[in-house]
Amino acid sequence: MSGLIQELQWRGLIHTIMPGTEEQLGKEMTTGYCGFDPTADSLHVGSLVPIILLMHMQRHGHKPIALVGGATGMIGDPTGKSAERNLLDEETLDKFIKGIHGQLERFLDFDESKPNAAVMVNNYDWMKEFSFIDFARTVGKHITVNYMMAKDSVKSRLGADSTVGMSFTEFTYQLIQGYDFLHLYKTMGAKLQFGGSDQWGNITTGTELIRRVEQGEGFAFTCPLTTKADGTKFGKSEGGENVWLDSNRTSPYKFYQFWLNQSDDDSEKYIKIYTFLNQNEIEELVQKHKTEPHLRQLQKRLAEELTILVHGKEELDNAIKASEVLFGKSTTEDLKSLNSNTFLAVFEGVPQAIISKEELNSGINIIDVLSEKSGFLTSKSEARRELKSNAISVNKEKVGEEFNLTTNDLLSEKYVLLQKGKKNYFILIIE
Ligand SMILES: N[C@@H](Cc1ccc(O)cc1)C(=O)O
Numbered sequence: 001m002s003g004l005i006q007e008l009q010w011r012g013l014i015h016t017i018m019p020g021t022e023e024q025l026g027k028e029m030t031t032g033y034c035g036f037d038p039t040a041d042s043l044h045v046g047s048l049v050p051i052i053l054l055m056h057m058q059r060h061g062h063k064p065i066a067l068v069g070g071a072t073g074m075i076g077d078p079t080g081k082s083a084e085r086n087l088l089d090e091e092t093l094d095k096f097i098k099g100i101h102g103q104l105e106r107f108l109d110f111d112e113s114k115p116n117a118a119v120m121v122n123n124y125d126w127m128k129e130f131s132f133i134d135f136a137r138t139v140g141k142h143i144t145v146n147y148m149m150a151k152d153s154v155k156s157r158l159g160a161d162s163t164v165g166m167s168f169t170e171f172t173y174q175l176i177q178g179y180d181f182l183h184l185y186k187t188m189g190a191k192l193q194f195g196g197s198d199q200w201g202n203i204t205t206g207t208e209l210i211r212r213v214e215q216g217e218g219f220a221f222t223c224p225l226t227t228k229a230d231g232t233k234f235g236k237s238e239g240g241e242n243v244w245l246d247s248n249r250t251s252p253y254k255f256y257q258f259w260l261n262q263s264d265d266d267s268e269k270y271i272k273i274y275t276f277l278n279q280n281e282i283e284e285l286v287q288k289h290k291t292e293p294h295l296r297q298l299q300k301r302l303a304e305e306l307t308i309l310v311h312g313k314e315e316l317d318n319a320i321k322a323s324e325v326l327f328g329k330s331t332t333e334d335l336k337s338l339n340s341n342t343f344l345a346v347f348e349g350v351p352q353a354i355i356s357k358e359e360l361n362s363g364i365n366i367i368d369v370l371s372e373k374s375g376f377l378t379s380k381s382e383a384r385r386e387l388k389s390n391a392i393s394v395n396k397e398k399v400g401e402e403f404n405l406t407t408n409d410l411l412s413e414k415y416v417l418l419q420k421g422k423k424n425y426f427i428l429i430i431e
Helices: 004-010 021-027 045-059 090-105 132-138 145-149 152-158 173-188 197-214 252-260 264-274 279-291 297-311 313-326 332-336 340-346 357-361 366-373 380-388
Strands: 031-036 063-068 119-122 190-196 219-223 352-355 392-394 415-420 424-430
Touching: 004 021, 004 045, 004 219, 021 190, 021 219, 031 045, 031 173, 045 063, 045 190, 045 219, 045 264, 063 090, 063 173, 090 119, 145 152, 145 197, 152 173, 152 197, 173 190, 173 197, 190 197, 197 219, 252 297, 252 313, 252 340, 264 279, 264 297, 279 297, 297 313, 313 332, 313 340, 352 357, 352 366, 366 380, 366 392, 380 392
Parallel strands: 031 063, 031 190, 063 119, 190 219, 352 424
Antiparallel strands: 392 415, 415 424
8 A cells, every 4th residue: 555655756756746645645545546638549658657657556556547538628738838729629539538548448457346446537427517607606616816827837828928828718727627636536535636747736726626625635746747868858759750559650669669769868767667667677677788788678678568568468579570670680471470550660761662463463573673663773784783692682582583573472462572682671562
């Protein structure tokens, strides 16, 4: 039961903590919650820390509630935003809620026979029947505008340097999140809320409401927002795209690579934050890493643990296999085992040409394939020369001048991988 805060502290997961929170957690099984607004149909790596916090809670015997913000998603959290956001339409929101719900489910234990079974709620369920008049009378009356205006999320939009101002809609956001905490306190006995450090303002509006309406006490802590040693933004791939938890948006291979590419400094910090390895295991790993940094053991372990956590063991194995394909240690069989998404992710940026299926049916000689059909090599004579010197592979297998490419050579029924020497790749897409 106890020890949760201590553990979060050495992992670097505590930013601010409300007095009494550690005592509360040491005293009894505590119900605590964290909310996720549906701003896309998938969560991205930025949401992993709150998810992991929910998991730590449950591992320490407390009861986690994951809240999906169906109602708050309709308003839009102004926290950290310098300008008013566009409202999402209901159909889009519905899709987003479903996506996020399905993802959160995977990380927690919902087995109701256990006292600390996780629970998933959607704040739309209690907000949808709340009339404006009721809300204004029963919630709004307890919080002054002066109090609300003192929050950073509001202050930054009222100052002289803000040209955009803030709508009444976004201004009310903190009251809705605050009411969630009050509602969960009353109906499910939730005494704790946590989130990223930027959520402190919204969370304390909740503890304030609990105090004023119920004469009760709510507790809270926040975790630091993940930063990178080089100052760039955490959560983007090499190409600058978001790294999502949904494998259709970010392939497990890319996800694996994202963690593998972290710097030494960052991975030393992240291994504590993002994995469940204990202090001894981590210290040992860090020591090993310091003596042989070129082996990138920290990065590898980080990438392994997270890929398993988010995508499972099978996808981790695929991701490792895919990573080896690019570095030449793999066979045709390994290449064939990649699914189409992973194949494209591994060979992202490799030049491509399209060939029609009919043409391939009767077979095309490799010299033509390499030269005029693809443009991979500049001429037939260059193709002959490279083939003679044994430099050309098709799907990782060396071929000679007599080789004919046919539909039997397709990977994922669609691709052929051409290679000259070690590192020059070319992809044929057959349509
Ligand atoms: N405001 C939180 C999400 C949230 C919504 C409702 C809550 O009750 C709690 C948290 C965020 O943007 O990350």
